[in-house]
Amino acid sequence: MHRSDIIVIGAGIAGASVAAELAAAGRSVTLLEAESQPGHHTTGRSAALWILNYGPRDARIFSGASRGFFESPPRGFAEHALTHRRAVLNLAPPGQEAKLAAMIAEGEGMRELTPVAACALCPALKPSYVAAAAVEEDAFDIDVHALHHGYLRQLRARGGQVVTDARAEAISRRDGTWEVATPAGRFSAPLLVNAAGAWGDVVARLAGAAPIGLTPMRRTALLVDGPPGHDPSAWPLIGDAAHTWYVRPEARRKLMLSPADETPMEPCDVQPDELDLALAIDRAQEAIELPVTHIEHRWAGLRTFTPDRSLAIGPAKGTEGFFWMAGQGGYGIQTAPAAAQLCAALVLGRDPAAIGLGEAALLTDPGRLVG
Template sequence: MKSDVIIIGGGIAGVSAGALIASGAQVTLLESESMIGHHTTGRSAAMFIRNYGGPAVARLNEIAEAVFENPEGISDQPLLTPRGELHVARADEAEHLERYLRDAEGMDRVTTEEALQLCPILRPEAAVHAAIERGAQAIDTDLLLQGYAKMLRRNGGRIETGAPVTAITHQGGTWRVETPKGTFEAPVLVNAAGAWADQVAGLAGLAPVGLVPRRRNAAILPAPAGHDVETWPMVVNAADRWYIKPEAGKLMFSPSDAVPSDPCDAWSDDMELAEGLDRFSQDVTYEVTRVERSWAGLRSFAPDLAPVVGFDPDATGFWWLAGQGGTGIQTAPALAALSAAGVLGQPSPVSDEVLASFSPKRFRTA
């Protein structure tokens, strides 16, 4: 099957980029699993936090925020729900919080007493220092993903699930991608394969950029007795020892781990989860007696922690869209716009300087 653009990867990165690219080109998206969003996209804490990701993604957050607030063409329902994000630190963790606040905007310092009012199960010693981003909001990931998928199809694009890539060749200006579903050809190939992005590059005969997938565990805990957790903000230990987020009347918990992993369908690790719950128990008055369910996802990081977006300097028509780390959901609208502009030859929504900071060229030696 021939098209203008082939996208490998049916997570939020590939689907959102495909939706926008399809407005000006014929797009075929290939997803190895039986459904889109099976891996990291469907396992995210899904928050829009302006200060998350640091200076490297600040411009992306700005662009994405406008889309989240006005998701015309994506959803006729709000994609964001007010939540807030409270950072807390013990006395010996103050530097972690101060480091975060140096580049942060819209953060308010709060007292220990105010932190405990926002999240009553915190121990005072766990919130000696605290600050809150009141504007942080929860993202409806499924609504976002399915909205972009509908847009992709509405714009004439095609999504092929159950189509793992087995071989990639490039000849005569055409990329040829082999899958159990058949052979797909296009002059442009978008590598949005998440944890597998370096492997896809290898199949195409290109050098990797050094992505490291890192496993993060998560679990659903029962709500503490006598508390309405839906009024609480997301609460993050500033030293990355744990975080919690209200989720449908319960608490989503994560030990904030980042364990290097091979690309895989990640599963939660009982020991890592137990160690995280032990750290959490030292900071709260809530005794966790059971875990209702647990899971894990892989977040992939480039060596400099910034996204990898742009044409590969060693191959014509090979576009990277990878290395989003933990910011993949909230930056998806911005990276989709950047990718659509690059692939379609349109003006970029970001400066040349920002483009260069994301380009895979930065990992190639002269």
């Protein structure tokens, strides 16, 4: 039996970040990952941008509070910058003008653009597609791999251990201690954090805790060449106000396309669906001059939501020593630094208001989702 103070289940961005924060407080932490590589599931399939005006109120609080970490991470956290500035261009084709107006009204720092100015930001845009436009300049790409591995390195440097091929298969509680059985051995600790992403409710049931109604939803993406004669590397991320597609510039003049799909699924090693790939291409081509002759890479990931789309962070109602770090949805990367700090504070019994996250703690209390 390997003993520690805290077991964290799931080594995606949620588990890695909270494990590193807990280890910083001097606790011995064991991070258990079912797969042979941390990041095999959603974290490794993300295409992350930091966009302040994205998600519900709690996600926006976390994103705002995480900004400093992304822009100036601790010394030695990563070998190069975690961020790369990239604006977001929101388009309203004819019929979506009211949706765009609502986005501008409720968002912070969004600036209306004329269709001509929008086309100047992305010269391959079809002018006939753009009835109205708005730009959010204060946004950036996040290097997800560097962020994730920075946290895993921090955890190890603080004495924590990462155990892969260690799917939690049985979880029991005896005399105030959790015991977790995995193919890599048995682990025990008085406290357990459930950061199992799409499998969050599965892990809760194993431990006898009440599930919180998590729904994993498939999101599809593909990589294609940018349009001939254009260098899209400095283009903004471009999408429509109704969130039915987006296009994101990638390295080597490539573009990532997504139909912004949200198909409810059982937790699994999700693969892209042909229809969603076709939809992504079709919708991008409605807006952009983009011949697609070849798909270089295609993938899908599960974005897992609670019923109200806010995160679930904190103690499980009625189950002693069991904490949630789940429901990261489509904002688990951009919220990770602050969300991990909140989760660590709650596990350690500290006041979230002391780190400026009192309101976020109320909004993300998992108790709201039970009973």
